[in-house]
Amino acid sequence: MTDAESVVIVDEISTKTDGFKIGRLTLNKPKALNALDLEMADLMLKALQRWHTRSDIVAVVIDSAGEKAFCAGGDIVSMYKSMVEAQGQIPAFLETFFETEYTLDYTIHNYSKPIIVWGSGIVMGGGMGLLCGASHRVVTKTSRLAMPEITIGLYPDVGGSYFLPRLPGKSGLFLGLTGGQMNGADACYVGLADIMVSSAEKDNLLEQLANYSWNVTDLDNLNEAVTHVLSDLPGPENIPQSNIEPNMALINELCKGDNVTEVVNAILSCDMQDNKWLSKAQATLAKGSPITMHLVFEQCERGGNMTLADCFRMEADMSCRCGESGEFQEGVRALLIDKDMAPKWKYKHVEDVPPGEIEHHFTSPWTKENHPLASL
Numbered sequence: 001m002t003d004a005e006s007v008v009i010v011d012e013i014s015t016k017t018d019g020f021k022i023g024r025l026t027l028n029k030p031k032a033l034n035a036l037d038l039e040m041a042d043l044m045l046k047a048l049q050r051w052h053t054r055s056d057i058v059a060v061v062i063d064s065a066g067e068k069a070f071c072a073g074g075d076i077v078s079m080y081k082s083m084v085e086a087q088g089q090i091p092a093f094l095e096t097f098f099e100t101e102y103t104l105d106y107t108i109h110n111y112s113k114p115i116i117v118w119g120s121g122i123v124m125g126g127g128m129g130l131l132c133g134a135s136h137r138v139v140t141k142t143s144r145l146a147m148p149e150i151t152i153g154l155y156p157d158v159g160g161s162y163f164l165p166r167l168p169g170k171s172g173l174f175l176g177l178t179g180g181q182m183n184g185a186d187a188c189y190v191g192l193a194d195i196m197v198s199s200a201e202k203d204n205l206l207e208q209l210a211n212y213s214w215n216v217t218d219l220d221n222l223n224e225a226v227t228h229v230l231s232d233l234p235g236p237e238n239i240p241q242s243n244i245e246p247n248m249a250l251i252n253e254l255c256k257g258d259n260v261t262e263v264v265n266a267i268l269s270c271d272m273q274d275n276k277w278l279s280k281a282q283a284t285l286a287k288g289s290p291i292t293m294h295l296v297f298e299q300c301e302r303g304g305n306m307t308l309a310d311c312f313r314m315e316a317d318m319s320c321r322c323g324e325s326g327e328f329q330e331g332v333r334a335l336l337i338d339k340d341m342a343p344k345w346k347y348k349h350v351e352d353v354p355p356g357e358i359e360h361h362f363t364s365p366w367t368k369e370n371h372p373l374a375s376l
Contacts, residue, residue: 004028008043009065013206015058017214023051023060024206030066036126037075038097045104050114055374058214058222060111062130063202067142070119071127073100076332083329090365094323098157099372101126102312105158106376109308113175115228116209119143120189120199129158132192136226139184140199140235145192148179150288153331153343154322155252161303162311164296167191169248170255173292176296177255177264178281179288185242196265197233202341205233245276250278260297264350291327294358302362314362316373321361 001008009026025044027034044062049302051057064070075097079188082091108115108130117134119127123145131137131145139145147156147164156176164172167190174180175190187193197205208229215221244251257263267285272278285293295318303311322328327346334343347353364371 006043007037007040007096008047010043010047012057013061013210015210015212015214015305017212018057019056019060020214020216021056022155022206022209023047023057025060025062027062027064027071030064030068033069033072033122034064034066034127034132035073035075036071036101037078037102038093040102041097041104045100045107048104048107048111052107054217057113058113058216059116059209059226060110061116061118061132061206061209064121067121067199069122069127070104070117070143071124071130072122073125073127079323079338080329080332080337083323083332086324088324088326090320090324094320095372098316098319101129101158102316102373103111103376105129105133106308106312106373109159111135116205116221116226116230117306118205119145119193120200120202124148125156126158128156128160128168128192132159132163135223136195137187137193138205138230139187139193141184141196141198141238141240142199143184143187143193143196145180145182145187146179147176148284150177150284150292150296151331153289153292153327153329153345154336155292155299155318157315157319159308159311159315161299161306162308163192165300165304169252171244171248173255173263173300174251174267174281176300177267177288177293178285180243180277180281180284182244183240184236186238186244189242189245195230195233196235196239197230198236207230208232237259247275247278260294261351263297264293278331289327289331289343289345289352290350291325291345291361293350294353295322295361298358298362309373312376313364313371313373316371317364318361320365321363325357325361 011024013022082093121169184196
């Protein structure tokens with residue numbers, strides 16, 4: 001079953017309970033920090049769809065090769081090339097990529113069997129999409145989670161419209177605007193992870209799942225079984241302190257404004273010199289795309305009252321509009337192509353962005369019937 005050269009290693013682990021197996025998907029591009037490309041997303045989606053219908057598969061583990069990163073985002077270099085070629089039109093590649101990625105993320109959210117994601121190391125952007133929908137989200141002391149799209153003129157997609165507004169207080173809006181990095185303690189505090197274990201325990205986890213006596217009479221049993229196995233794993237020594245929890249009152253105060261200009265200016269004008277984590281978040285926002293600032297505020301406003309499927313449909317619209325606007329292209333150019341770290345954003349300040357520019361991002365390129373995610 002395995003192919004060590006594949007960008008995703010698809011494997012099945014036999015258990016001691018006769019006839020039952022654990023599905024395993026290992027992201028296998030460690031040199032690229034396992035950034036999710038179209039081929040990887042397609043392989044994962046097809047494997048999950050196959051395992052979904054098989055009664056002998058009791059659970060799925062999603063992990064990655066290498067220690068540095070679970071998944072550091074999406075394949076934005078390929079997206080950049082497609083945007084350059086499309087010259088202001090929506091690139092066909094982007095439509096295909098986002099349709100596949102968001103269908104994969106939605107499938108994980110709604111899977112009928114337990115999915116354990118081993119979110120050790122860097123978990124950003126597309127990696128957050130894989131982690132957030134899993135039934136059992138594992139982090140370690142090395143975990144670094146973030147949605148840093150503000151730096152590239154995109155916005156926190158992969159379901160961010162759904163999960164960010166549902167985080168405690170205004171923490172989701174703050175994290176989306178600033179690209180603030182979460183450690184494992186932060187992820188557990190805000191509800192984006194379920195358990196923090198020692199980063200050396202992955203092999204032990206796989207062994208315990210293989211040796212467990214599986215009772216497959218109902219789905220609750222499977223979920224409880226995985227929870228039981230995880231709870232027996234040792235936690236990390238020297239658990240990191242949460243950066244978000246002690247700053248929640250300030251975060252809520254800074255983000256209470258009625259519009260994005262108020263919120264952004266409140267964050268940027270706050271004296272954060274004495275707090276390294278907050279000042280780094282503030283600096284990221286200061287350099288970020290003013291268009292993205294509006295998109296983050298608006299997606300949190302809208303997504304808080306939408307179903308998950310509608311959030312993904314809205315994000316497909318937004319992402320494709322970002323592909324034609326030029327802002328996303330410029331952000332990737334500055335960060336990864338020319339690496340001059342000096343993006344020339346379309347607007348200089350958050351208050352300069354006209355409402356029509358933002359509204360266009362929420363206008364679908366498709367009819368309701370022809371939408372690529374109509375069947376979610």
